[in-house]
Each structure stands twice: as C-alpha cells, then as structure tokens.
Amino acid sequence: MPQAIHPMLALPDHDEAARQNFVFSLRKLVVHHAKAGSREIYEGRVLPKFRRENGRAPKTRHEIRKSMLRDTYGQYVSALRLMTQELMWDSVGESVERQLPNLNANAKIQSKSGGTIQLDPKLKIPRYLTGVDIHGMPGSYQTDITEDDVYAGALYDRSAYIRGTGSTGGLNQDFGQSIGEYIIEKFPDLNPRRILDIGCSVGHSTLPYCDLFPDADIFAIDVAAPMLRYAHARAEALGKTVAFSQQNAEATDFPDGYFDLVLGHAILHETSTKAMDRILAEGHRLLAPGGICLHFEGPPWNRISLFDAATHDWDTHFNHEPFIGKMHEVDPVEMVTQAGFKKSKMIDTYVPSAFAKTGKVNFVGTTGSKAGGAYWVFGARK
Ligand SMILES: C[S@@+](CC[C@H](N)C(=O)[O-])C[C@H]1O[C@@H](n2cnc3c(N)ncnc32)[C@H](O)[C@@H]1O
Numbered sequence: 113m114p115q116a117i118h119p120m121l122a123l124p125d126h127d128e129a130a131r132q133n134f135v136f137s138l139r140k141l142v143v144h145h146a147k148a149g150s151r152e153i154y155e156g157r158v159l160p161k162f163r164r165e166n167g168r169a170p171k172t173r174h175e176i177r178k179s180m181l182r183d184t185y186g187q188y189v190s191a192l193r194l195m196t197q198e199l200m201w202d203s204v205g206e207s208v209e210r211q212l213p214n215l216n217a218n219a220k221i222q223s224k225s226g227g228t229i230q231l232d233p234k235l236k237i238p239r240y241l242t243g244v245d246i247h248g249m250p251g252s253y254q255t256d257i258t259e260d261d262v263y264a265g266a267l268y269d270r271s272a273y274i275r276g277t278g279s280t281g282g283l284n285q286d287f288g289q290s291i292g293e294y295i296i297e298k299f300p301d302l303n304p305r306r307i308l309d310i311g312c313s314v315g316h317s318t319l320p321y322c323d324l325f326p327d328a329d330i331f332a333i334d335v336a337a338p339m340l341r342y343a344h345a346r347a348e349a350l351g352k353t354v355a356f357s358q359q360n361a362e363a364t365d366f367p368d369g370y371f372d373l374v375l376g377h378a379i380l381h382e383t384s385t386k387a388m389d390r391i392l393a394e395g396h397r398l399l400a401p402g403g404i405c406l407h408f409e410g411p412p413w414n415r416i417s418l419f420d421a422a423t424h425d426w427d428t429h430f431n432h433e434p435f436i437g438k439m440h441e442v443d444p445v446e447m448v449t450q451a452g453f454k455k456s457k458m459i460d461t462y463v464p465s466a467f468a469k470t471g472k473v474n475f476v477g478t479t480g481s482k483a484g485g486a487y488w489v490f491g492a493r494k
Pocket of ligand 1: 384
C-alpha cells in the first residue's frame with residue numbers, strides 16, 4: 113500500500129525517491145530476513161557455544177545480546193539495523209529540507225473543519241526528550257530549525273511509513289484504527305463525548321478516532337511544537353477536526369473527569385520510569401467515571417522469549433531508545449493500580465491489527481506486535 117499523499121507530505125523527487133525506496137527495501141530485508149536469520153544463527157551456533165562455555169543456557173536478555181554481538185552474523189545484523197535507521201533519516205531529511213519553505217507555508221492554513229492548535233512556547237520539554245535524539249531522529253521531536261517550522265513533523269511522517277514498510281497503512285493509521293475498533297466492539301456502552309490522544313506526534317493514530325467516534329470531540333496533545341504544527345495542518349488537509357495543544361501528558365491543563373477515553377500509542381517507552389507513573393496518574397485524573405485509559409506498547413519482557421526480548425532490547429543499546437529496556441521491565445498491574453485504577457477494572461490484552469485482519473497488508477510487526485498481527489494494550493476502566 114503506497115503512502116497516502118496529502119498537501120503536507122514531503123514528496124521525494126526522482127533521486128530522493130530512489131534513495132528512499134532503497135531504504136524501504138533494506139528495511140524489509142532487515143525485518144523479514146536478517147532478524148529471522150538471527151534466530152537460526154542463535155539456535156544453531158550462538159546458543160550451543162554459550163552452553164559449551166558456561167555449562168548452562170543464557171538467563172538474561174543481556175547475555176543473549178552480548179553473545180550475538182560476538183558472532184559475525186549478529187554483528188552484521190546489528191550494523192544493518194543501525195545503517196538502515198540512519199539512511200532513513202538521511203534520505204527523508206534531505207527531501208524535507210529542500211521542501212521546507214513550502215511545507216512551512218502550507219502549514220499556515222485557516223482551519224476549514226474547526227480544528228485548532230494551541231502552542232505554549234514556555235512549556236518545558238522533559239529531559240528524557242532533550243537528552244537524546246530519540247531513535248536517531250536528528251533533533252528529536254521538538255527541534256525547530258526555522259521559525260514556526262514543521263521539519264520534525266514532515267521528517268517523522270515519511271520516515272514512519274518507511275520504517276513500518278507500509279504495514280500500518282497509507283496514513284500510518286493502524287494503531288489508532290485497531291484500538292478504536294477494539295473499543296467499539298468490547299465497550300459498546302462507552303459512547304465517549306471527549307477523547308484525548310496523548311503524545312500524538314503528527315496524528316497518525318489520532319485521526320482514525322474522528323471517523324470511528326463521529327459524535328465525540330477529539331483532543332490531542334504533544335510536547336513538541338513542530339510535530340503539532342504539522343499534525344494540525346495534516347488533519348486539516350485530510351478534513352478531520354482535532355483540538356491540538358502543546359502540553360506535557362504528565363500534567364495537563366484539562367479539568368478533572370473531562371474525558372471518557374484517554375489513549376497513548378507508543379509514548380510511554382520514550383519517557384522515564386517516573387514520567388510513566390505520572391502519565392498514568394494523569395490519565396486517571398482526566399477520566400470521567402466509567403471512562404477508559406489505554407496504552408499501546410511492546411509487551412513486558414517476561415511475556416516474550418528471552419531471544420525476542422534481546423532482539424527488541426537492541427534498540428535500548430544501539431537505537432537511542434534508552435528507556436525501552438526499563439519500560440518493559442515494569443509490572444503493568446502495579447503501574448495501573450498505583451495510578452488509582454482498581455485491579456478488577458484492568459485491561460491487559462492483545463488487539464488484532466485492523467490491517468492484518470483485512471489480509472491486504474503484509475503485517476511486518478512493530479515494537480508492540482505479536483505474530484499474526486496484534487498490539488499489546490494495557491490500562492483500565494475507571
Ligand atoms: C513514538 S511518538 C508517538 C507516536 C504517535 N502516538 C503515533 O501513534 O503515531 C512519541 C511522541 O510522544 C511525545 N511525548 C513524549 N513525552 C511526552 C509527554 N510527556 N507529553 C506529551 N507528549 C510526549 C513525543 O514528542 C512524540 O511526539
């Protein structure tokens with residue numbers, strides 16, 4: 113499925129397209145072949161060697177990671193993963209930079225749909241975002257390179273499609289679409305009046321809720337201004353009404369009980385352990401009685417094999433994702449109950465991918481996915 117074109121998307125010229133297509137194919141190679149090959153190498157070569165040397169099997173994901181990195185194939189896969197990620201930012205970045213004046217101009221639109229954007233230049237960006245260029249993204253989410261710019265948003269929109277090799281849909285919408293469909297099916301009584309998407313980035317997961325819940329008002333927050341400027345312009349271009357605002361999900365300015373649904377798609381693993389607890393507690397505060405808070409993330413390490421944990425935890429050590437390791441060590445029950453929810457109201461499940469269900473998309477998996485195409489979500493009903 114090609115990426116859906118809209119007026120905010122940075123379209124590559126001939127040479128840029130050639131480079132981006134190369135990265136897209138390389139990424140497929142990494143996901144489908146190199147990672148699968150790693151398992152074979154692990155079972156056939158690395159594990160037997162580890163047993164010979166230690167008289168036992170590895171006990172931790174760290175032992176597996178380190179053993180794999182002593183093997184030439186493990187080194188090759190690690191280098192390939194890193195290079196693919198860097199080439200992705202490079203090939204999309206040059207294309208976005210070339211088009212930036214136009215993209216910035218396109219973003220200064222008058223809302224036709226009633227969508228809004230509210231920025232807060234005084235908002236302090238948390239250190240867990242400023243201290244690292246997260247997943248190698250130059251400048252991370254929050255860096256403006258021109259005035260009122262959309263660079264980070266444009267970079268992220270195209271790169272997310274390449275990184276997912278199109279498996280989350282033409283508008284990168286599968287997380288939101290799948291979780292929204294799950295909520296409708298499992299909680300038909302909910303009828304949310306207001307929905308909040310936290311850490312919305314450019315709104316990939318936000319927009320499906322506009323169509324799935326046409327009677328609800330949709331709100332979305334992020335700390336990063338360039339992502340929000342882009343998200344607002346993209347939503348307007350796609351005819352969706354969203355109230356975007358620049359806020360920290362740890363402490364927002366919405367009143368108590370304002371929302372019936374508070375959602376986070378892949379935000380927690382990019383924050384600190386303390387921030388995660390605060391974000392969940394804030395979700396609890398923001399919910400009306402009967403409301404639902406849900407987070408999509410990769411499942412805890414103790415629910416997947418040590419080998420899979422080692423493969424995913426590679427990002428912690430090499431892909432500038434310093435919090436992934438810790439995030440997957442936490443106990444979801446403890447997190448949810450500490451935030452104020454009752455254990456009996458906890459939600460902890462795998463949500464089938466809406467696209468995998470149609471059979472039209474070759475589901476390659478994400479950090480939160482499981483074979484067959486499903487996303488791990490956890491949270492609770494208030
Ligand atoms: C991986 S992206 C999320 C992707 C997006 N939810 C989606 O499904 O496409 C993480 C986003 O969370 C934002 N973020 C991180 N910490 C935050 C916080 N404390 N409050 C609000 N946004 C935050 C980042 O700026 C970034 O845009």
